[in-house]
Amino acid sequence: GISPVVGSKKTLINCLNAASFSIFRSLGGKRHEELILPINSSLSVTLHQDQLKTTTTVACSRHFQEDRIWLNGKEEDINQPRIQSCLREIRRLARKRRSDEDLSNDISLAHRVHICSVNNFPTAAGLASSAAGYACLVYSLSRLFGVDGELSLVARQGSGSACRSMYGGFVQWKMGERQDGKDSLAEQVEPESHWPELRVLVLVVSAERKLVGSTSGMQTSVKTSKLLKHRADCVVPGRMEEMISAIQRRDFAAFGELTMKDSNQFHATCLDTYPPIFYLNDISQKVISLVHRYNQHYQDTRVTYTFDAGPNAVIYTLEDHVPEFIQVVRYFFPPETNGGEFVKGLPVGPASLSEDLKTAIGLEPVPKGISYIISTKVCDSGLP
């Protein structure tokens, strides 16, 4: 950590954090709303910062009149309960530490902070922007106020999935059992180096803002879905164990099948809420069919999909299959331009498509159905 801030100088802290994408979801219901305690454990993969990154700068000064926050250049309401939870919790930890260490000359806790956060990807389009954002915010504030310890507990209170974004690689959010949430935290299952062949393609269907924010959706869900509790209690625990084992064995077929089943079941519980929530649109459904037909053609689970609270598909596959699968997407969702900018991020080699494969998939092409693809991979969290 750095030293506590003393005196009147303005202190700046600048941090990066990567987005993390769920492969096993707890979205869809919470057992405690304010503390953000989930109804089941969950798992995610942290992605490379080059492609999906939040950069957060925090500053404090005795001259600041009040706490303020800017997201992507636009000032937002600092009084949002979740931002307040993070600020309050970090200040409480800082106060506790200082009283433990008797740093009585420190005055920075009285200082107000200015927070500035920028994403290099669309906010609230189902691309895990709040996970990366809150993880980065909490980490930056912890550096500013000189706080150590289990920061995933703090990040969780900003946005549940943010707790997983504090770590790189494959990360589990253990739901915990305690009422106060002190055991509801993130833990790395395997580091990013564990499965270097694993690749991630984000198929961006639409950058429009979602009709229903995922939070309001979740709250409705936990109250009205009759299937959600059954999923949390009876389906997820067993599948979660299978998933961790599949990752540890680097068994792509098992990993892929569980990922698809979890995504579908999550969206099933969204549809079972009242009124129902739809995150998948026609293009999402078409991507799902395409993946199943692709795998069917090879009699092998080579590619898997998962969808968060939006229509964009997150595709996992092994690096050998990336060039061909990109060509499949390009063929069935012909891009607007000549395709030069269709794939962003990690470079993808050329590949040709066999007529057999095209025929086996046999879907009607949808021009411009996919805006672009972000090609990325598993990485560290970006935090030191």
Add this chain to the structure above:
Amino acid sequence: GISPVVGSKKTLINCLNAASFSIFRSLGGKRHEELILPINSSLSVTLHQDQLKTTTTVACSRHFQEDRIWLNGKEEDINQPRIQSCLREIRRLARKRRSDEDLSNDISLAHRVHICSVNNFPTAAGLASSAAGYACLVYSLSRLFGVDGELSLVARQGSGSACRSMYGGFVQWKMGERQDGKDSLAEQVEPESHWPELRVLVLVVSAERKLVGSTSGMQTSVKTSKLLKHRADCVVPGRMEEMISAIQRRDFAAFGELTMKDSNQFHATCLDTYPPIFYLNDISQKVISLVHRYNQHYQDTRVTYTFDAGPNAVIYTLEDHVPEFIQVVRYFFPPETNGGEFVKGLPVGPASLSEDLKTAIGLEPVPKGISYIISTKVCDSGLP
């Protein structure tokens, strides 16, 4: 009944039957495939024959070489197991009755039958064509061979939902408990005269054939969905009781809410199958939003939707609300032509739309999203 056929003359029987639409579904899983025993009880409403009708003609003659069947003018395979089940079961009942009554001179059982069935609505577009078709087939064969008794037991073995189509009004299919299925039969809950204000609008989204036939979908579902059994065992029985009570009280708000929740949960279990099944498309989702926003505007459940194995919406409402709701659909799904043929079936009076209501619904209109509307109501089955 008519007399058994004797000698060489050709005997013709001509029957009508109405389609019936589920308001509580058992689709999505069967406890016995061949006997078609469902995993939960279900409920449907039988509609007026003028709008959705099957006409079946059966003939038998000593000169016919083999059993044959034509659907909408095209010969189909008579050896389909479900058609065979119905033929076998009717002949078995006829044989039993004749041996009971010692009609030893009767020879018509050896005669082959020709079956000709015509729908006045698109086949396999999720418009309950198989329900009406098998109900009509079984009734026609029963007349031909002089069979009485619980024909819903026979119709069930053709197409599960056909057993409910044997009766008019509000019909329950009791799942039963016996292994041999003898107690899995249809029963009228209330006759068509019970709730004369109830009206039905079928919003035909697409007359294209479905990607996945509902039967193959169901078989996958019962094997792979982890939510389906929970729904059948823990959710449906309670809701079914509430639904019957709502119908008996003519409580539209309760009826409407249960109908929407059951439809959504059914489609949730389809999405939870592996690979997932999608019957709802973008237009279906838009109709769902439209209904919720319409009800929200009036702070009252005035309109309800339900979807079978296809994208077409079946709307229930009370007759007072029909003209305005039709205008709402016309406004948000502007038809191709001047709209003269947009509404088929029962005539609908004029209505105007307030700007308030348009603003409250606030969806982007989708030209030609709905091909046409069938305006109909609850009726008898059409069978004598």
